[in-house]
Amino acid sequence: MPKPSSCFVCQSCGSVHGKWAGRCDSCGEWNALVEEVTSHNEKPAHKRKKGRSLDFIDLGGESKAVPRLKTGIAELDRVTGGGLVPGSAILVGGDPGIGKSTLLLQATGKLAAAGFKTAYISGEESTGQVRRRAKRLGMSHTPVSLAAETSLGPIIDGLMAEKPDVVIIDSIQTLWTDQLGAAPGTVAQVRACSQELTRFAKKRGCCVILVGHVTKDGQIAGPRVVEHMVDAVLYFEGDRAHQFRILRAHKNRFGPTDEIGVFEMRETGLSEVPNPSALFLDGRGEASSGAAVFAGLEGTRPVLTEIQALVAPAAFGTPRRAVVGWDSGRLAMVLAVLEARCGVSFAGKDVYLNVAGGLRINEPAADLAVAAAIASSAFDMPLPPDTVIFGEISLSGDVRPVGRAAARLKEAAKLGFKQAISAQPTKSSTKNDNTILPIIAMKALPDLISRVEASSEHGLNADSAWGNANKAA
Ligand code: TYD
Numbered sequence: 001m002p003k004p005s006s007c008f009v010c011q012s013c014g015s016v017h018g019k020w021a022g023r024c025d026s027c028g029e030w031n032a033l034v035e036e037v038t039s040h041n042e043k044p045a046h047k048r049k050k051g052r053s054l055d056f057i058d059l060g061g062e063s064k065a066v067p068r069l070k071t072g073i074a075e076l077d078r079v080t081g082g083g084l085v086p087g088s089a090i091l092v093g094g095d096p097g098i099g100k101s102t103l104l105l106q107a108t109g110k111l112a113a114a115g116f117k118t119a120y121i122s123g124e125e126s127t128g129q130v131r132r133r134a135k136r137l138g139m140s141h142t143p144v145s146l147a148a149e150t151s152l153g154p155i156i157d158g159l160m161a162e163k164p165d166v167v168i169i170d171s172i173q174t175l176w177t178d179q180l181g182a183a184p185g186t187v188a189q190v191r192a193c194s195q196e197l198t199r200f201a202k203k204r205g206c207c208v209i210l211v212g213h214v215t216k217d218g219q220i221a222g223p224r225v226v227e228h229m230v231d232a233v234l235y236f237e238g239d240r241a242h243q244f245r246i247l248r249a250h251k252n253r254f255g256p257t258d259e260i261g262v263f264e265m266r267e268t269g270l271s272e273v274p275n276p277s278a279l280f281l282d283g284r285g286e287a288s289s290g291a292a293v294f295a296g297l298e299g300t301r302p303v304l305t306e307i308q309a310l311v312a313p314a315a316f317g318t319p320r321r322a323v324v325g326w327d328s329g330r331l332a333m334v335l336a337v338l339e340a341r342c343g344v345s346f347a348g349k350d351v352y353l354n355v356a357g358g359l360r361i362n363e364p365a366a367d368l369a370v371a372a373a374i375a376s377s378a379f380d381m382p383l384p385p386d387t388v389i390f391g392e393i394s395l396s397g398d399v400r401p402v403g404r405a406a407a408r409l410k411e412a413a414k415l416g417f418k419q420a421i422s423a424q425p426t427k428s429s430t431k432n433d434n435t436i437l438p439i440i441a442m443k444a445l446p447d448l449i450s451r452v453e454a455s456s457e458h459g460l461n462a463d464s465a466w467g468n469a470n471k472a473a
Pocket residue numbers: 094095096097098099100101102103133136137265266267268269270
């Protein structure tokens with residue numbers, strides 16, 4: 001029998017090393033390597049007994065539609081692609097205190113009320129604590145089976161007996177199995193427990209939802225391999241200072257990955273936000289310089305947000321560029337285009353950029369709104385009121401049209417906006433888009449900047465500087 005050998009696994013990124021070292025080569029984390037014993041029981045292929053062979057089938061042919069368990073929380077159903085899939089495993093990640101336990105407890109309550117059998121296994125809180133939360137959420141009388149346990153063996157046995165349709169494991173980092181020598185919370189334990197629970201889900205047709213904590217740099221603590229094992233990975237994000245919470249699909253084998261669900265944290269738990277634009281724009285005051293409304297797209301849904309910029313003289317040393325809610329590399333690019341193509345200098349100026357409401361925007365379509373907000377602050381000139389902005393900027397300074405302009409314009413019109421600043425619509429869309437909302441078309445970034453500059457120089461108010469959109473377009 002071959003002797004068991006050992007390897008060293010990084011507890012931060014999950015990479016495997018042959019020798020111990022003080023620092024992980026892959027992720028640079030110090031003191032993160034832990035020894036794991038691996039035994040080689042597997043026989044080489046030629047020595048294995050002949051067993052069952054594979055049954056191959058054709059690609060075409062009948063297949064059943066994926067059945068779904070609707071949670072009754074529309075925002076959650078949207079992100080999962082139409083509801084939970086029996087026999088699937090889902091990982092829900094997020095910072096501590098963001099509301100993962102609250103969301104999932106509410107989901108079990110809704111599912112139980114709809115007649116599904118649900119179980120909630122808490123490894124972090126006592127049953128008393130979960131009961132108190134349930135009381136606060138007004139769901140004391142919903143038939144959810146609750147248990148507090150961290151040992152995997154009893155959990156699997158208990159679930160086999162209970163046979164729930166949906167089970168929540170809160171959280172995967174607290175579980176341990178006595179099959180391994182490693183301490184609870186280590187990569188080896190998290191990996192083994194996730195694997196066992198995923199297998200349980202597949203075998204019993206139960207939907208297993210694993211809660212996972214996220215490290216400060218945004219990764220699910222423990223191995224990335226958990227993300228590969230499960231069918232869907234959802235992130236629950238948001239700023240603790242704001243009441244909005246966003247559930248985002250990061251991976252989904254049963255649906256799209258760019259959908260978001262928006263929630264609001266209230267005294268009585270999380271409530272759904274069916275119209276996020278109204279929420280993100282809530283509290284916007286008089287038009288002020290440095291603010292631009294971006295008509296964005298999150299998945300299939302248009303979402304309007306305010307982008308705020310501040311350009312101020314740098315007090316000393318290297319000027320600062322600080323970004324919240326957008327990509328700092330992208331900001332550097334927009335600033336470079338503004339300098340090189342429009343002659344706006346940011347030398348000796350600090351630039352701050354913020355997406356209001358705690359939303360994180362990933363779309364390049366926000367380029368034009370960012371540039372407009374920055375120019376508006378630099379020239380201390382408010383942008384025209386009741387106007388949404390979207391468009392991608394190329395390095396040459398051209399403004400490019402972006403996808404699904406009509407959806408963005410419709411959302412803006414619905415919320416009472418009067419016009420849009422965007423790229424020249426493509427031939428096929430010109431007629432339709434302009435009827436939804438008048439568009440002030442910008443061929444290149446200097447067109448926009450010169451208007452902001454001109455209105456500031458001549459002391460015009462925003463209305464007379466920008467005039468009527470139909471005339472301009
Ligand atoms: P929780 O679900 O425990 O977060 P996680 O499981 O992600 O760690 O949420 C904790 C926070 O939510 C806590 O700071 C209090 C707040 N909260 C409310 O504001 N209202 C509520 O009804 C509940 C249950 C929690």
